[in-house]
Amino acid sequence: MAIHRSTLRDKKNTLSLDELHLNNESREEINQLLEEFTFLEALKKYDIPVANKILLHGHTGCGKTATAHAIGQALKREVVTLNLGGFVSSKLGETGKNVTDVFRKASFGDTVLFIDEFDFIGKIRDYDNQDSGEMKRLVNTLIQQIDQLPEDTLLICATNHVEVIDTALLRRFQIKLKYQLPSHEKLDLYYDDILERFPEGIARIKRTYGISYAEAKDVAYQQIKTNIINQEKLKSISEVN
Template sequence: MATHHSTLSSKNKILSLDELHLSSEIRTKLNQLIEEFSFIEALNKLNIPVDNKILLHGKTGCGKTATAHAIGKALKKEVITLNLGGFVSSRLGETGKNIAEIFKKASFGNAVLFIDEFDFIGKIRDYDAKDSGEMQRLVNILIQQIDNLPDTSLLICATNHVEIIDTALLRRFQLKLYYEVPTKEQLDSYYDHILAQFPNEVNNVSRTYIISYAEAKDICYQQIKANVIQLEKQKQQ
């Protein structure tokens, strides 16, 4: 299965929500989410459901995946990651069964289930017409699993193409958070954060804008590495 687990002991550093560069609107809604889970027993006594189905959508590289893992860290929950694009089998019946098993694992473990490339469920509707009936059954299975997810578990789905997702699926999400390309001010803050880790003699970089955080990070590190190598070459002369 194309799944993996991440916990607080993961060797890859999981950023906290405070360390992410999020818009004030997204941060406010995530703060509310964290508080709902922190006081879930009080809400349950009044039969008030928590918002436990979240859709993160927008441009790639703007923090959707990092947000999912940061939420898991804040809630001290294991994150089970499923990349839907690499998971859907040509034998769709098996895919439905495997998805049900993953939801079951997340439910029993009170975990965060993070489904990436959620739009793939829409893309494969364009495949061979002979698979259309099986595809609809897969969508129905996914809807059923989402509806049956207990309040103690959290479903987070991410997509770059929300427009192709079945509307019946979209209705299941209480929170839909849009990740847009960061502004110049937001990127400057991000560049400053990265460059502050390095000495002045290597942190002189040209800043590019109207790009994602991931692209900005790559540009930054490429130039810093070039500066370090150039400095070392000068020392050898």
């Protein structure tokens, strides 16, 4: 099954929230979420529910997965990741049981349950009509598990296609954060962050815009690697001569 667990010890490359390029509105909502979980017991005394279900949606490569792990890091919680696209069984009846098991395990202990490719629950409707009944049962199972989730368990779901998700599921999320392609200015700041640790010759690259942070990182590192290799080649030639 497409599930894995990550802890602070083995997630050395997890970015902190301060390192992510979040817009002000998203950062404020995440800060409020962190405050609520920090003072969870105090809120419980007054029977005030916390926002423990968050949906991250928008363009791929803009930091949804990184945000989920950064939140886990900030809360000092283990992140249990379920990739829904790789999890749904060819026998949908088994998938409902498997999803229930995942939620049950995530409900014990201080964890963050992160469901990636959450839109798969909508895309699968295009499959054979014979599966439509099982699909409805799977959606109902998800709704039930989300509704029964303990307050001290945080659920984060990510999707690139929020428009295909059942509205009954969408209503369960108290927080919805939209991720868009970064502006020219924000990409320049991102490129600057990447390049600041490299010497001038190595850091000389052609910047590409209108792309995601993940794509910009690939663009930058590909050129940086080429620059390093070219420098080493020149050194070798100089040593021979």
